Structure formats: structure tokens, C-alpha cells
Amino acid sequence: MPVSAEFDYLRVVLVDARNPLNIGAAARAMSNFGFRHLRVVNPYDVAFRNARSAVGAADVLAGAEKYETVAEAVADCSLVVGTTAVGHRDLQHSLQRLEAGATVIRAHLASGPCALLFGSEKFGLSNKDMSHCHWLLHIPTREEHVSMNLGQAVAVCLYELMRDPGAQAEPEKGSPASSAEMERINETLLTALRASGYPKLNSSDSFEGAVRRLVRRLHLQHGDAEFLLGMLRQMVWKLEKKIKNSDEADD
């Protein structure tokens, strides 16, 4: 999965980030999900490029651009979206849940650059920062705990942007066992039970049916049916040998 042309239009903008580890974590999530353009506005630590948590994200950090103001950092963007935990101040903007907002951002990225702004760990985006935004985005968190870790918030937003709503469940590995294979297991299991003197074996006419239904409920795969049959045959061999030896001993 190479970086797509559309993702190349996204600028992740971290405003007033205090902790270089968080900048590194943001860069790592960007690299994981295929986004390249990181911009930092007024970072607390100018040595942010050495962030330790940025395993594998050296390219993103090396290419990060530093700006003095939000206005400069978003100058080339035709859509500017701010993230907010909501609730801590009256919002003057319209607010979208991440699921819905990401759809709008994806549509925009098809034709032009978009900035996605994240505020400082402690205070989020200021009202002045937000005034540069067209609208705001919030990650749907529990009301009692809305404030997310910065690196995790970036990861979740980027994941939502790149996730594939049409992704289908993979079929199970291998192919299901055939009825003939299941019937061999069924017969071998009954042979082993007879050789073991399993008490319920002759107590009911329907016992064989119950065993057959059990084997079918196991949803066995082709290879697993062979695997299990081998185990059962070994037990039958040993059981019958024991019986034979014991018969000889009785003679």
C-alpha cells in the first residue's frame, strides 16, 4: 500500500505540542497509515525530530515543517479542520463526529489540500486557533473521559481516514472437511469408544447419531480432520493391542 495521491493532500498540524514523544507518536501513526506531511506550530521542544517513540517514522519527522503561526501552517489548504474534545468551551463552529467528518475530508482530499489541526496536550486548540478552521471534528469518546492522548487521537483520526468500509471478512484458512472424512472420524471414534468400554455406547439406539452430530458441529477443516483421525487411529491401535495382550494373558 503506497502513499496514495489523495493522502498526500493531508497536512497533519500539531499546534503548541508540549511533549516531543507525542510529536513522534503522531509521526509514527502517519507513517503507519500512509500520510507524509507533518507541520508543527510553535513546538515546546525544538529537538522534536529526535522523538524516541517515532520508531520507523524518521522520514516523516525529517520532512516535518515548523511554523510560527497557524495562519502560515494552513496557508496552502482549502479546507482546515480542527479537532476538539468538546465540552470544555462553547463552540462557535459546527461540529462533526469523526465517522461523518472523515467522509467530508476524504471527498475534499480528492481535489485539494486539507489541514487537520490538533491542539496542545493540556489545553487543546485555542479559540484563536479554531477561528482558522472551517469546522471542527470530535472523536466520539465517553462523556466522563473525553480527553485523549495526542498520539492516540492522531492515530484514530488517520485510521478513520484510511479505513476501508468495504473490507470483507476473510474466509477461514483451508477448506472444510468432507462428509466422508467426518464419517471416518465418526467410525474411528466409535471403535475407540468400544475398545475403551465406554458405558453409554450400548445404552441408547440414538448414541451413534449423537456422536455423528457432535463431529459435524466441530466445523472441522480438511487438514484438521486428517490430524484428528491420525490421533484416534493411534489410540485404537494401542487399545486393541492392549485387549489382545490381555486376552493372551488370560489364556
Added chain:
Amino acid sequence: MPVSAEFDYLRVVLVDARNPLNIGAAARAMSNFGFRHLRVVNPYDVAFRNARSAVGAADVLAGAEKYETVAEAVADCSLVVGTTAVGHRDLQHSLQRLEAGATVIRAHLASGPCALLFGSEKFGLSNKDMSHCHWLLHIPTREEHVSMNLGQAVAVCLYELMRDPGAQAEPEKGSPASSAEMERINETLLTALRASGYPKLNSSDSFEGAVRRLVRRLHLQHGDAEFLLGMLRQMVWKLEKKIKNSDEADD
């Protein structure tokens, strides 16, 4: 959004986590998204409950359960799913992309407990850990950089489990300006241009139409139309006063 009964069936299991900050970050994401049951198997640092990055996640960390083995940590679970970055070893399991796998997990959570396993930061889950799993889950990352930060991987998985695919875009705040309001802006703007001696005003019969279309393309909201009209009226007042003063000065 209280913790839902279904989310209460999820156990987040961190196996061999090396860094208490990552355990804290996992706990924070759990608290953000409404999951309560954290289990740690053989953590490197027994003081993990004091993790600094766990802002607001004290309840989750205090309730975390410590286990010696994966078998004990998943004993009560009827579905066990392991996460993997894929690619670093041959997988013996069927593998689901997060989008599709989360659907299966959500369906299971409606009726019984499910464990979601995350391996150590450096090595992920071992083959032995994985043998306790029914199937494996992977977050769709770029092939060149599959390895995610542990706290971010937990956040992304839990977000996918709780996201609402039916979330609708919020309508814009306020109501759109009426045609009458836009026409007042149009007239006041033309008055201001006349008073300013704007050169193109009389050069083309279609100029007034061009201004009217411009005003409509602004997608003005009701309150913003009033806001803008007030600004234009002030300019017109000042311009006409200037013209009057200048006429008087000419007299």
C-alpha cells in the same frame, strides 16, 4: 455514553508489555472509549498501575488484573482474538482486517466474553500466545511500516469496535440567509462600490448580476448576513459622509 453491557464483555489483554507508559496509554484509550477490563500477562514492570500517560484512566488501571499465563488470562472467554502486525512470521491462523474482524467481535460481545490480545512492543505475540487464539486481527497499515505503537494500536482497535457506522453529518450551525437578506447585501455592496468609484461598475450591463451571483456563492448564514450587512452599511455611511464633506469643501 455510559459503559455498555456489550463493551463490558471485552477483556483487553496485554502480554509481556515492556513499557508501563504503554500500559497506561492502553488504559487511557479504554477509558476514553468505554471499556473497563484490562488484563496484563507477565508485565515487565510490576509498578504499571502508576503509569503517567494514563490521564483519567485511574479506574481502569486500579481494576487491572495480573496473570502469569495467557491461558489463565483468557480462561473465561469464549472468543480469543490476537492482534498481529503480520509479515514477520508465517501465520497458522486465519487473519482478518480490523474493519471486518471488529464486526465479528461486536457480534460475539452481544452474548459472551471476548479477549483481545496485544503482544510486547518489540516482538508482538509469540506463536505460543497465538495458539490460544481463535483467529488473528491486523490493523491495515502501510506495508513498509506495519509496526504500530502499542498504545496507538489499542486505541485504534477500540475505536473501530465502538464507532458508529450510521453516524450522520451534523447540519451547519444556524440557518441559511434568505434571498431578501442576500438582496440587501447585494444592494448595499453596490451602493458602497458606487460611493467608492469602483471602475467596473458602469463598464458592463452584467456587473450587477455578477455581484448577485457572488453573494449567493458565499453560502451565507442568517446571522452572518446581518453581520456583513452591518459592516457594509458603516462603510457606506462613512463613504457618503466623506463625499458630502468633500462636496461642502468644494463649495
